[in-house]
Amino acid sequence: MQPLPKELLIEASGGDIGAFEKIYRATSDYVYTIALKVTGNRADAEEVAQDVFLKVFRKLGKFRFESSFTTWLYRITVNNAINASRKSTRRRSGQVEFNDNIEVADGRDRTREAIEKEQNEARVRSMLETLNPDQRACIVLREIEGMRYEEIAEVLQVNLNTVRSRLRRARETLCSRAQQERSIQ
Amino acid sequence: MKCTEARELLASDFLDGELDKDARGEVVKHLDACDGCRRFEEAVRRAAVDPLRNAPRETAPPSLWLKVRLGIEHEQERGVRAALYRVWRSFHVPWTAYAAASATAAVIIAIAVLREPLTVPGSTRASLTDTEGLHEYIEEQFSILAYQDTNGTGNGANGNGADSVNFGTLLEEYLM
Numbered sequence A: 001m002q003p004l005p006k007e008l009l010i011e012a013s014g015g016d017i018g019a020f021e022k023i024y025r026a027t028s029d030y031v032y033t034i035a036l037k038v039t040g041n042r043a044d045a046e047e048v049a050q051d052v053f054l055k056v057f058r059k060l061g062k063f064r065f066e067s068s069f070t071t072w073l074y075r076i077t078v079n080n081a082i083n084a085s086r087k088s089t090r091r092r093s094g095q096v097e098f099n100d101n102i103e104v105a106d107g108r109d110r111t112r113e114a115i116e117k118e119q120n121e122a123r124v125r126s127m128l129e130t131l132n133p134d135q136r137a138c139i140v141l142r143e144i145e146g147m148r149y150e151e152i153a154e155v156l157q158v159n160l161n162t163v164r165s166r167l168r169r170a171r172e173t174l175c176s177r178a179q180q181e182r183s184i185q
Numbered sequence B: 001m002k003c004t005e006a007r008e009l010l011a012s013d014f015l016d017g018e019l020d021k022d023a024r025g026e027v028v029k030h031l032d033a034c035d036g037c038r039r040f041e042e043a044v045r046r047a048a049v050d051p052l053r054n055a056p057r058e059t060a061p062p063s064l065w066l067k068v069r070l071g072i073e074h075e076q077e078r079g080v081r082a083a084l085y086r087v088w089r090s091f092h093v094p095w096t097a098y099a100a101a102s103a104t105a106a107v108i109i110a111i112a113v114l115r116e117p118l119t120v121p122g123s124t125r126a127s128l129t130d131t132e133g134l135h136e137y138i139e140e141q142f143s144i145l146a147y148q149d150t151n152g153t154g155n156g157a158n159g160n161g162a163d164s165v166n167f168g169t170l171l172e173e174y175l176m
């Protein structure tokens, strides 16, 4: 996520909906991606993203520019996504994503590329499903957002060693899952 | 460097480019000499890193902005309504306030009525509710009576002494 101009943030904080839409356009894909990777389904991800932007609009007036806006936005997103993930029954039932897959599979003219993309998405989703929400958030910020440990620690408000150990545990879990899969095949 | 130490770093700082040049050099040296750790590093990358790092960014659904905008408008409307309600509330007096005001007024009137008989017109102290004032009033009355006894209606030794005595109202003075 690129840093946004301070003037734009100030305009939006005064209730300017046009300025706020510009912020939304610049950040919504990042917010939605994190929400989707952490919650594991599109319905929850959309709800999370909507809540995040409403919160941002509501609280922007009180934002003091002492920390970076993007760090603040990441924090709200991750916290909301973790909470939604803990509460949601959709991930556990797998219902929503199953229906999504059927919809895609019904399409006639799917290219090889599209099929591969789908398979990769399904793989990533099932990988992340094996992790707990805290590990998931940490690994998403590292691997998908490409953040350094210090940035992750700032977003999650934990210390560097917590970031380190969450990543290590998450990777251990992913490796043993891959081993199990190989032994089944 | 031991294998356990190397593997800890291989699953975190080394993999994520968080090590300084010297520490990184140490791990690379270990990898050059240890087949087991090399295989471990490959396995971690394949199973836990590459699929995630290569995952494309999602695009937010087009309907999302509409929902956010509607949410904002809804909140703004609610905010206006709440502000209007606050203004209305500031002018509105609840019945309990009326009741409290009436009760207070009744108590004040009751006190005023009860205090009235003890008020002495022309006295140096308007109120005689306190005992000190009462004593003063009684002493004053006695001293008047004593003065009357000695100078006025008493033995009549000094006829003009009666002129200086205050008998109360003008009507009383006329009748006497």
Ligand SMILES: [Zn+2]
Binding pocket: B002, B003, B004, B006, B030, B034, B036, B037
């Ligand atoms: Zn080794």
